[in-house]
Amino acid sequence: MSLFKTLLLSNQAKVVFKTQNPLHKPFPHSPSFIIRRTLSSSPQEPIKKPLSLLFEEAVGLTEKAGGNESEYQEEKNGLMSELRELEREVRALKENPKPKVQKEEKEKKPKKKVTNLVELFGSEKMVEKRRRESGEATVLKDLSPFVEAFVRHLYSKGYFNKANFLVDNKLDFSYFDSKYGRDFIKSAAYKFGKDYQEIAQWLSSKNLKTVALFGCPSLDKNNVFAAKWLRKVFKIQEDTVCSQCMLKDSCRHANKDVWGIATRNLLLVHVMKVIILYNLDQVPPKLTVPDEVRDSANKLLEEVIKLSQTT
Numbered sequence: 001m002s003l004f005k006t007l008l009l010s011n012q013a014k015v016v017f018k019t020q021n022p023l024h025k026p027f028p029h030s031p032s033f034i035i036r037r038t039l040s041s042s043p044q045e046p047i048k049k050p051l052s053l054l055f056e057e058a059v060g061l062t063e064k065a066g067g068n069e070s071e072y073q074e075e076k077n078g079l080m081s082e083l084r085e086l087e088r089e090v091r092a093l094k095e096n097p098k099p100k101v102q103k104e105e106k107e108k109k110p111k112k113k114v115t116n117l118v119e120l121f122g123s124e125k126m127v128e129k130r131r132r133e134s135g136e137a138t139v140l141k142d143l144s145p146f147v148e149a150f151v152r153h154l155y156s157k158g159y160f161n162k163a164n165f166l167v168d169n170k171l172d173f174s175y176f177d178s179k180y181g182r183d184f185i186k187s188a189a190y191k192f193g194k195d196y197q198e199i200a201q202w203l204s205s206k207n208l209k210t211v212a213l214f215g216c217p218s219l220d221k222n223n224v225f226a227a228k229w230l231r232k233v234f235k236i237q238e239d240t241v242c243s244q245c246m247l248k249d250s251c252r253h254a255n256k257d258v259w260g261i262a263t264r265n266l267l268l269v270h271v272m273k274v275i276i277l278y279n280l281d282q283v284p285p286k287l288t289v290p291d292e293v294r295d296s297a298n299k300l301l302e303e304v305i306k307l308s309q310t311t
Contacts, residue, residue: 143176146301153309159192165184189272189273190272192272193267193273197268199304199308202307208296208300210292211275211278211293211297212234213234216274218277219250219251222273223273223274224253225258226270226274228256242254243255246288247284247286279298279301
């Protein structure tokens with residue numbers, strides 16, 4: 001009896017050892033392995049796709065296996081709604097057709113060329129307003145015989161060679177009836193004064209002093225500086241002239257002396273900047289120029305023409 005118990009206990013210990021020992025693995029074809037695998041097996045895992053197939057599906061090279069039915073249905077519904085919207089727009093256009101724009105006729109219309117300052121900057125009143133604000137004359141008067149003689153002299157000296165408003169470079173006084181033509185005369189007179197400085201010393205001191213005592217012909221800084229230079233040459237005090245000037249209320253340089261003048265030499269370019277405005281009668285409307293000043297300016301212009309012919 002004791003021998004039977006000993007055998008039974010040893011068999012039970014072997015069973016316990018086999019079940020609890022992790023190193024002990026049953027043979028694959030043994031009944032215990034099959035039963036254990038069946039009981040512990042989980043639901044079948046989804047088959048993983050290779051990366052190459054996933055890339056081809058992502059870029060659209062191949063169709064997805066078992067394509068998404070919901071995405072297809074949404075895409076189909078979106079296309080149907082767009083088609084219905086187009087049908088409604090076509091139906092509305094047929095019922096209420098829009099007038100056709102005659103594009104070709106608009107393109108054929110030539111562009112309007114700007115021929116004067118009024119067309120370029122607005123109405124004539126606006127142009128006159130700008131000229132008044134700048135202190136310029138709003139009405140251009142006819143050129144005096146003195147100015148015409150001076151223009152012919154400038155033309156003979158080649159000062160109008162670059163005047164693009166002269167057709168075939170022929171002198172035509174009708175082209176000086178515009179502000180641009182008058183400004184070209186002034187510019188040529190200034191250049192002439194720089195080129196013929198040597199004749200300044202031969203000009204009449206009496207006429208120069210008469211012009212200098214009157215004041216400035218314009219509120220422009222360049223013209224004011226030139227007039228102050230003349231007064232400096234003849235030792236005329238600024239307050240003496242500025243106190244009687246008609247433009248002193250709107251002048252920024254009233255009673256201010258000219259600084260930085262190294263010499264008291266008379267410069268012809270300053271003379272031309274002053275007298276040419278009197279010669280052209282291109283002074284501010286508020287400024288009334290006495291006949292004595294006009295006569296002195298005209299005589300100086302005649303002297304300039306004569307003296308420059310001998311040099």
